[in-house]
Amino acid sequence: MPANASFHKLLFIINPISGDVDKGDLVKAISDYCHQHQIKYKVYKTTGEGDFTKLKQQVRTYEPDAIIAAGGDGTVGLAAKVVNHTSTPLGIIPLGSGNGLSKDLGIPQNMEEALALVSNHTIKAIDTLELNGHPCFHIGDLGFNALVVARYSEAESRGPQTYALIAFQEYLNYECHQYRVETDQETFEGEAFMLTITNSNAFGSNVKINPHGIIDDGIFEICLIESFPKMAAFKLMYNLYTETPEESEYTRILSCKSATIYNYTDTLAQIDGEVVELGKKIDVKLLPKSLRVVVPVEQTN
Ligand SMILES: Nc1ncnc2c1ncn2[C@@H]1O[C@H](COP(=O)(O)OP(=O)(O)OP(=O)(O)O)[C@@H](O)[C@H]1O
Numbered sequence: 093m094p095a096n097a098s099f100h101k102l103l104f105i106i107n108p109i110s111g112d113v114d115k116g117d118l119v120k121a122i123s124d125y126c127h128q129h130q131i132k133y134k135v136y137k138t139t140g141e142g143d144f145t146k147l148k149q150q151v152r153t154y155e156p157d158a159i160i161a162a163g164g165d166g167t168v169g170l171a172a173k174v175v176n177h178t179s180t181p182l183g184i185i186p187l188g189s190g191n192g193l194s195k196d197l198g199i200p201q202n203m204e205e206a207l208a209l210v211s212n213h214t215i216k217a218i219d220t221l222e223l224n225g226h227p228c229f230h231i232g233d234l235g236f237n238a239l240v241v242a243r244y245s246e247a248e249s250r251g252p253q254t255y256a257l258i259a260f261q262e263y264l265n266y267e268c269h270q271y272r273v274e275t276d277q278e279t280f281e282g283e284a285f286m287l288t289i290t291n292s293n294a295f296g297s298n299v300k301i302n303p304h305g306i307i308d309d310g311i312f313e314i315c316l317i318e319s320f321p322k323m324a325a326f327k328l329m330y331n332l333y334t335e336t337p338e339e340s341e342y343t344r345i346l347s348c349k350s351a352t353i354y355n356y357t358d359t360l361a362q363i364d365g366e367v368v369e370l371g372k373k374i375d376v377k378l379l380p381k382s383l384r385v386v387v388p389v390e391q392t393n
Pocket residue numbers: 107108109110111112138139140141163164165166167168187188189190191192296365
């Protein structure tokens with residue numbers, strides 16, 4: 093499919109529970125939009141059980157021109173897994189609490205504007221990662237943030253405030269872990285607060301962990317926050333929110349094409365918002381331009 097092809101048949105994947113947002117308006121907006129633009133469409137609502145297999149089957153039989161994921165990072169990851177390594181592009185209507193990949197791709201965060209990309213877009217092929225065979229479409233990490241993600245997934249309430257509260261509570265007693273990172277360029281060994289693996293730029297919270305990452309350049313980054321004194325936390329947060337992590341003496345960014353990470357203490361890991369078991373030795377592979385995504389036209393340069 094050419095980079096600016098128009099879509100005539102779409103499969104929408106809607107997560108009814110993501111971001112605590114009612115999806116009634118979305119279903120109506122999709123129906124109105126597709127009728128107005130004479131686009132055939134189907135809606136698949138996720139259940140949280142067996143969605144990957146059912147979606148694979150739907151894509152095989154329905155043969156949509158693109159699939160559009162409406163939900164949070166977990167829904168986007170599910171949809172991306174379905175079409176990764178195929179020519180079917182993935183569009184995103186961001187309706188989660190973080191929406192990290194959509195922000196890094198410049199996709200509008202407003203529902204109507206994101207939907208309008210269906211008729212005015214370009215398609216960009218982006219690199220994706222695999223951590224011990226687990227696909228990663230945005231950010232994976234080990235250490236502090238993965239612990240917060242795990243606690244957040246068990247929390248009774250959702251949203252940025254709950255996330256921030258859990259992060260603060262865990263931070264007070266958090267102890268750094270020992271890692272070794274061997275890349276095709278260099279080796280790091282030491283204690284770290286967290287270790288982020290990504291080829292894009294920012295968490296959904298807008299923390300710019302990797303401000304210079306380019307999503308389709310065949311290179312990814314391992315961003316380390318090394319052990320730091322509690323007094324340095326505010327300056328570090330300032331650097332992370334102002335896109336100047338390299339100005340902190342406690343950060344280090346390793347750019348590479350492949351890496352092996354030794355997570356000696358088997359500390360928690362998360363990929364795209366889901367906690368995963370990766371074991372103590374983690375091989376990170378980059379899959380060049382494996383995923384085709386629907387992005388605004390101005391994102392091509
Ligand atoms: N119908 C459903 N009922 C309950 N859980 C569901 C349903 N459909 C999907 N899920 C679960 O929703 C999770 C993915 O949610 P998603 O990440 O899209 O939204 P979010 O968590 O609100 O957003 P974010 O990741 O941006 O914080 C998965 O764990 C999936 O199993």
